């Protein structure tokens with residue numbers, strides 16, 4: 001007997017699963033059960049990633065999801081699972097336990113006459129899928145396309161592009177001196193950092209899809225000492241692969257404006273950008289057609305945030321993202337999904353799984 005979708009949703013939400021917690025393992029095991037019931041050949045890998053193969057026609061289609069959430073253990077006490085006015089609330093209900101339910105219901109609805117499937121559920125997606133990279137690459141080998149069951153936009157629209165995300169650290173060394181008697185002998189790392197922050201924020205180019213945000217700064221020791229050290233942490237996002245290298249080169253080449261200070265930069269890209277391709281256009285066009293038959297007017301959008309779609313897209317595989325449950329408030333206290341939209345989202349995904357042309 002299949003588990004009723006809403007009761008499975010409740011079960012999954014009530015297993016709290018912040019990244020790298022034992023809850024992630026329990027969600028993985030629960031999902032493995034459901035995938036086994038659907039005929040899947042399921043393995044739970046080191047690091048609690050789930051991979052399942054389901055027989056069907058043609059080259060497999062990859063279904064991507066994740067079992068972790070951003071919510072700490074104990075959140076349920078103040079944010080319990082509840083259904084009110086057709087909305088289901090709770091930690092991780094939108095990102096992405098409701099989406100996992102959509103995926104299972106879609107596989108069930110697609111029946112036997114569908115594409116071969118490979119399901120990959122990442123255990124640490126909310127931390128950049130650090131431990132999943134190798135296994136995900138293996139799972140993506142030989143697939144025709146990847147369908148990412150992440151939340152859609154607030155209106156249920158799909159995503160064919162996502163920004164690439166990098167985290168960088170800028171450390172500035174100056175020369176300390178007495179701020180009263182020998183100011184002229186000093187070189188202020190704090191002042192230099194001020195110059196660099198202005199410069200870094202000016203790298204933002206909305207039209208090109210580049211954003212640079214200095215989110216954290218530290219520096220100095222006392223008011224009466226010229227600061228010997230200051231540093232900043234920044235979040236960098238790009239829409240185009242071509243900007244990755246160019247921007248990184250620029251960051252690593254930052255030059256001080258104040259004599260006597262020096263700059264050191266480190267950091268890396270956690271995900272490359274997911275760019276629109278003819279392959280993703282084709283997937284979207286099919287989804288739009290299937291959606292129209294279901295009364296949905298689906299649009300193609302891009303997102304400022306990354307997902308596992310970025311990683312698989314970088315392998316040259318066509319990616320369509322945002323195929324999960326409709327809702328709002330991912331990572332926020334009012335996180336919820338629309339319960340009445342679960343069946344139509346499952347039918348949308350099922351339609352894609354049955355499509356011989358994907």
Ligand SMILES: [Zn+2]
Pocket residue numbers: 066095096125150151
């Ligand atoms: Zn997610």
